[in-house]
Amino acid sequence: xxxxxxxxxxxxxxxxxxxxxSLAFAGIRCVLQYAVLPFILPILGVGADVAAPIxxxxxVVAILSLGYSVRRMWQIDYKHxxxxxxxxxxxxxxxxxxxxxxxxxxxx
Numbered sequence: 429x430x431x432x433x434x435x436x437x438x439x440x441x442x443x444x445x446x447x448x449x450s451l452a453f454a455g456i457r458c459v460l461q462y463a464v465l466p467f468i469l470p471i472l473g474v475g476a477d478v479a480a481p482i483x484x485x486x487x488v489v490a491i492l493s494l495g496y497s498v499r500r501m502w503q504i505d506y507k508h509x510x511x512x513x514x515x516x517x518x519x520x521x522x523x524x525x526x527x528x529x530x531x532x533x534x535x536x
Contacts (some may be wrong), residue, residue: 446500449510457486462524484530487523494519520527 488523498516501509 442500442504445512446497449498453490457490460486480530480533481536484527484534487527491520491523494523
Protein backbone atom coordinates (compact mmCIF):
# COMPACT_ATOMS: atom_id res chain seq x y z
CA UNK A 429 0.00 0.00 0.00
CA UNK A 430 1.32 3.44 -0.88
CA UNK A 431 1.83 6.25 1.59
CA UNK A 432 -0.87 8.88 1.60
CA UNK A 433 0.32 12.48 1.63
CA UNK A 434 0.16 14.07 5.08
CA UNK A 435 -1.19 17.34 3.75
CA UNK A 436 -4.89 17.93 3.46
CA UNK A 437 -6.78 20.79 1.84
CA UNK A 438 -7.45 22.21 5.32
CA UNK A 439 -3.77 22.16 6.22
CA UNK A 440 -2.81 23.67 2.88
CA UNK A 441 -5.29 26.53 3.29
CA UNK A 442 -4.02 27.22 6.83
CA UNK A 443 -0.44 27.27 5.62
CA UNK A 444 -1.38 29.56 2.74
CA UNK A 445 -3.10 31.98 5.15
CA UNK A 446 -0.08 32.02 7.46
CA UNK A 447 2.28 32.56 4.54
CA UNK A 448 0.04 35.22 3.00
CA UNK A 449 -0.07 37.15 6.29
CA SER A 450 3.69 36.96 6.63
CA LEU A 451 4.28 38.17 3.09
CA ALA A 452 1.75 40.99 3.41
CA PHE A 453 3.31 42.15 6.68
CA ALA A 454 6.80 41.96 5.16
CA GLY A 455 5.66 44.08 2.24
CA ILE A 456 4.10 46.72 4.47
CA ARG A 457 7.18 46.72 6.71
CA CYS A 458 9.49 47.21 3.74
CA VAL A 459 7.45 50.10 2.36
CA LEU A 460 7.46 51.78 5.76
CA GLN A 461 11.11 51.13 6.49
CA TYR A 462 12.61 51.84 3.09
CA ALA A 463 10.26 54.44 1.61
CA VAL A 464 8.22 56.24 4.27
CA LEU A 465 10.80 56.53 7.05
CA PRO A 466 13.82 57.67 5.02
CA PHE A 467 12.03 59.80 2.41
CA ILE A 468 8.57 60.90 3.51
CA LEU A 469 9.36 61.77 7.15
CA PRO A 470 12.21 64.17 6.23
CA ILE A 471 9.91 65.90 3.74
CA LEU A 472 7.45 66.39 6.61
CA GLY A 473 10.25 67.78 8.76
CA VAL A 474 10.52 64.77 11.06
CA GLY A 475 14.08 63.70 11.86
CA ALA A 476 15.88 60.46 12.58
CA ASP A 477 15.12 60.79 16.28
CA VAL A 478 11.52 59.82 15.47
CA ALA A 479 12.25 57.35 12.67
CA ALA A 480 14.56 55.06 14.68
CA PRO A 481 12.02 54.19 17.41
CA ILE A 482 9.37 53.57 14.75
CA UNK A 483 11.77 51.31 12.86
CA UNK A 484 12.65 49.51 16.09
CA UNK A 485 8.98 48.84 16.84
CA UNK A 486 8.35 47.62 13.29
CA UNK A 487 11.30 45.21 13.52
CA VAL A 488 10.15 43.82 16.87
CA VAL A 489 6.68 43.20 15.45
CA ALA A 490 8.31 41.57 12.41
CA ILE A 491 10.24 39.17 14.63
CA LEU A 492 7.08 38.26 16.52
CA SER A 493 5.22 37.73 13.25
CA LEU A 494 8.07 35.61 11.92
CA GLY A 495 8.02 33.45 15.03
CA TYR A 496 4.25 33.03 14.77
CA SER A 497 4.38 32.00 11.13
CA VAL A 498 7.21 29.49 11.68
CA ARG A 499 5.35 28.03 14.64
CA ARG A 500 2.19 27.82 12.54
CA MET A 501 4.00 26.01 9.72
CA TRP A 502 5.25 23.39 12.17
CA GLN A 503 1.86 23.03 13.88
CA ILE A 504 0.09 22.24 10.64
CA ASP A 505 3.02 20.09 9.44
CA TYR A 506 3.46 22.08 6.25
CA LYS A 507 5.44 20.13 3.65
CA HIS A 508 7.97 22.95 3.10
CA UNK A 509 8.42 23.81 6.77
CA UNK A 510 12.17 23.17 6.76
CA UNK A 511 12.78 25.51 3.82
CA UNK A 512 10.53 28.14 5.40
CA UNK A 513 12.36 27.79 8.73
CA UNK A 514 15.72 28.28 7.02
CA UNK A 515 14.57 31.41 5.25
CA UNK A 516 13.02 32.66 8.48
CA UNK A 517 16.33 32.12 10.30
CA UNK A 518 18.14 34.31 7.76
CA UNK A 519 15.42 36.96 8.06
CA UNK A 520 15.73 36.81 11.85
CA UNK A 521 19.47 37.52 11.69
CA UNK A 522 18.83 40.50 9.40
CA UNK A 523 16.08 41.86 11.66
CA UNK A 524 18.29 41.56 14.74
CA UNK A 525 21.02 43.47 12.88
CA UNK A 526 18.50 46.22 12.08
CA UNK A 527 17.44 46.35 15.73
CA UNK A 528 21.05 46.74 16.83
CA UNK A 529 21.48 49.57 14.32
CA UNK A 530 18.32 51.23 15.61
CA UNK A 531 19.60 51.02 19.18
CA UNK A 532 22.84 52.64 18.02
CA UNK A 533 20.92 55.52 16.44
CA UNK A 534 18.67 55.96 19.48
CA UNK A 535 21.61 56.01 21.92
CA UNK A 536 23.65 58.44 19.80
